Amino acid sequence: MAKPIVGIFGLTGCAGDQLVILNCEDELLDLAGALDIRSFHMAMSDNDEDCDLDIALVEGSVVQPEEVEMLERIRSRARLLIAIGTCAVWGGVQAMKNEEQREKLKRQVYGPKGKDFGIIPSQPLSSFVRVDYAISGCPIEKDQFLQAALSLIHGDLPVLPDYAVCTECKMRENSCLLLERGELCLGPITVAGCNARCPAYGQPCIGCRGPVEEANVASEVNLLREKGFTLVDIQNRLRTFGGQSEVMQVAPTERGR
Amino acid sequence: MKMVKLQKKNLNAFLAGLEKFGDLHGPVRRDTNDFAFQKVDAPEQIAHDCLRTILPPKKYFTKPVDTMFTFSEAEGYRAPDKDLHTKIILFGVHPCDIHGIKILDLVFGGQYRDEYYFARRRNAIVVGLDCMPDEYCFCRSTGTDFTEDGFDLFLSDIGSSYLVRVGTSLGDDIVLETSTLFQEIGDTDRRAYKRRSAQRINSFEVEIHLEDLPEIMDLEYESRIWQELGDKCLSCGTCSMVCPTCYCYDVVDQLNLDAKSGSRLRRWDSCLFKDYALVAGGHNFRADRGSRIKNRYFHKQRGFVAQFGRPSCVGCGRCIVSCPAAISLVDVLTKLRSRGNE
Ligand code: SF4
Numbered sequence: 315m316a317k318p319i320v321g322i323f324g325l326t327g328c329a330g331d332q333l334v335i336l337n338c339e340d341e342l343l344d345l346a347g348a349l350d351i352r353s354f355h356m357a358m359s360d361n362d363e364d365c366d367l368d369i370a371l372v373e374g375s376v377v378q379p380e381e382v383e384m385l386e387r388i389r390s391r392a393r394l395l396i397a398i399g400t401c402a403v404w405g406g407v408q409a410m411k412n413e414e415q416r417e418k419l420k421r422q423v424y425g426p427k428g429k430d431f432g433i434i435p436s437q438p439l440s441s442f443v444r445v446d447y448a449i450s451g452c453p454i455e456k457d458q459f460l461q462a463a464l465s466l467i468h469g470d471l472p473v474l475p476d477y478a479v480c481t482e483c484k485m486r487e488n489s490c491l492l493l494e495r496g497e498l499c500l501g502p503i504t505v506a507g508c509n510a511r512c513p514a515y516g517q518p519c520i521g522c523r524g525p526v527e528e529a530n531v532a533s534e535v536n537l538l539r540e541k542g543f544t545l546v547d548i549q550n551r552l553r554t555f556g557g558q559s560e561v562m563q564v565a566p567t568e569r570g571r
Numbered sequence: 572m573k574m575v576k577l578q579k580k581n582l583n584a585f586l587a588g589l590e591k592f593g594d595l596h597g598p599v600r601r602d603t604n605d606f607a608f609q610k611v612d613a614p615e616q617i618a619h620d621c622l623r624t625i626l627p628p629k630k631y632f633t634k635p636v637d638t639m640f641t642f643s644e645a646e647g648y649r650a651p652d653k654d655l656h657t658k659i660i661l662f663g664v665h666p667c668d669i670h671g672i673k674i675l676d677l678v679f680g681g682q683y684r685d686e687y688y689f690a691r692r693r694n695a696i697v698v699g700l701d702c703m704p705d706e707y708c709f710c711r712s713t714g715t716d717f718t719e720d721g722f723d724l725f726l727s728d729i730g731s732s733y734l735v736r737v738g739t740s741l742g743d744d745i746v747l748e749t750s751t752l753f754q755e756i757g758d759t760d761r762r763a764y765k766r767r768s769a770q771r772i773n774s775f776e777v778e779i780h781l782e783d784l785p786e787i788m789d790l791e792y793e794s795r796i797w798q799e800l801g802d803k804c805l806s807c808g809t810c811s812m813v814c815p816t817c818y819c820y821d822v823v824d825q826l827n828l829d830a831k832s833g834s835r836l837r838r839w840d841s842c843l844f845k846d847y848a849l850v851a852g853g854h855n856f857r858a859d860r861g862s863r864i865k866n867r868y869f870h871k872q873r874g875f876v877a878q879f880g881r882p883s884c885v886g887c888g889r890c891i892v893s894c895p896a897a898i899s900l901v902d903v904l905t906k907l908r909s910r911g912n913e
């Protein structure tokens with residue numbers, strides 16, 4: 315079997331997901347041996363900008379018109395396009411304030427220099443192109459990434475969790491922060507895969523992996539309100555990482571109450 | 572059944588003396604109100620006031636994530652050996668959890684006997700401990716508040732001592748090994764035991780009726796209750812993880828870096844998960860959350876009764892105390908029964 319030809323790309327994000335790939339220290343050589351990596355700007359020179367790709371791994375969200383073009387170009391080269399990281403999958407923290415005027419923000423941040431470039435609200439890859447698989451996480455989990463990569467090398471579809479952080483939290487037998495301490499934990503609506511890292515350290519889940527399939531946000535909001543959190547608190551937490559995902563939008567009429 | 576007496580002040584000496592039978596495990600405090608069964612280095616670490624651990628003892632026999640075998644071209648299929656054969660003493664198992672284990676014995680011992688389960692089961696000594704119910708316990712209603720078997724030893728509090736029932740010959744060996752710590756029981760002890768039992772029976776705050784529940788469930792199959800529950804349920808899976816009798820698992824293969832060798836794992840599953848009833852071709856038999864929560868109730872209180880003659884719920888209350896959405900099995904069953912009478 316020929317090695318899959320791979321390109322690893324970054325749009326707007328912190329490059330944390332590409333770093334996770336580079337941080338697979340013990341596995342990196344094997345991984346590099348099993349893949350034919352042709353493009354990985356963060357890690358190598360002499361990148362091939364034109365070849366067809368079996369797999370394109372794309373990190374980051376789309377915040378500029380130029381990035382839409384870059385992404386479309388990557389898509390046209392790739393058989394499989396895989397979004398890696400919460401920015402690429404859901405828009406990321408930069409989508410938190412998407413309803414604010416871009417021009418105003420640009421003026422505030424860049425002053426007159428802002429005239430030289432355009433910006434658009436931060437959006438996930440799927441707003442522009444077909445995404446074949448989504449590996450979320452802020453950043454992605456190394457083991458999950460490796461397993462997904464290995465499945466693809468083997469010719470299988472990666473298996474990603476369809477269940478919430480709570481499931482792994484209970485498997486680890488953590489004390490429940492939501493029920494025992496009344497903390498604003500998003501575990502019930504956030505997709506698993508991190509082995510409930512934060513609750514295991516006594517910190518509530520802030521939803522960095524994005525919403526689980528069929529997240530019941532309405533019920534989560536109700537139960538948090540019953541615990542005394544305001545809609546503003548809840549909404550701020552929901553939108554920190556899941557800003558662009560429709561499910562995370564609390565009904566607009568309720569906003570700000 | 573043989574009965575002896577162990578003074579409370581001798582309990583730790585007794586437990587410390589069990590070393591040769593295996594590693595000692597018991598409930599340890601995790602947080603103010605939370606406990607977990609785990610290995611202890613000294614009996615003093617065990618929390619004797621634990622009523623309910625977060626996970627039931629099932630985690631010892633069917634682990635949350637379990638390796639079934641490894642595979643490679645060179646070595647073929649290899650079963651894991653080490654952790655299937657560690658001898659343990661599980662101390663402080665309450666009657667509901669002993670019944671939970673007995674139910675899993677039935678399920679895993681069925682037509683396709685699960686050797687992973689029974690290898691670990693054979694290596695576990697169960698030392699039961701009685702308890703006083705809280706406002707969530709309803710094991711009296713499920714007939715699981717007392718147990719005649721399923722333990723090697725069972726300790727009941729009779730004041731300054733425990734009355735110890737010996738359930739197996741292995742239990743008897745243990746008593747003989749540490750015989751200097753035990754005494755014969757006398758009339759006062761018998762009376763104290765009966766008083767304690769009566770007191771315990773009278774302490775239940777929750778009562779539900781299960782006798783005709785299967786019929787009631789059939790009558791309420793189309794009830795709107797299921798949809799209401801579906802709206803509330805988060806599909807978070809907590810209730811299945813913490814239930815002593817939920818045994819579903821999913822099987823996945825994990826590859827090593829050569830993409831040729833790897834291991835086959837099984838991982839606790841839940842009928843509340845969206846993809847639980849998803850089949851090839853993309854059809855989902857229970858795409859709707861309400862139908863999934865209905866399945867959980869029907870399996871425990873209806874289907875299991877048809878198959879095994881009793882519900883698979885042992886009334887431990889775990890799913891009630893740990894549901895983030897505050898869905899209570901007792902409330903649901905009470906509502907189903909009273910529908911139409913309100
Ligand atoms: S601490 Fe959070 S993630 Fe863990 S069980 Fe509670 S709600 Fe779920």
Ligand code: SF4
Nearest residue numbers: 508512519520521522
């Ligand atoms: S527990 Fe929540 S916030 Fe923490 S790593 Fe996991 S998904 Fe992210």
Ligand code: SF4
Nearest residue numbers: 814884885887888890
């Ligand atoms: S259904 Fe709930 S109360 Fe019944 S055994 Fe399971 S966790 Fe305990």
Ligand code: SF4
Nearest residue numbers: 804805807808810894
């Ligand atoms: S614990 Fe509650 S919210 Fe979570 S899956 Fe079970 S019933 Fe639904």
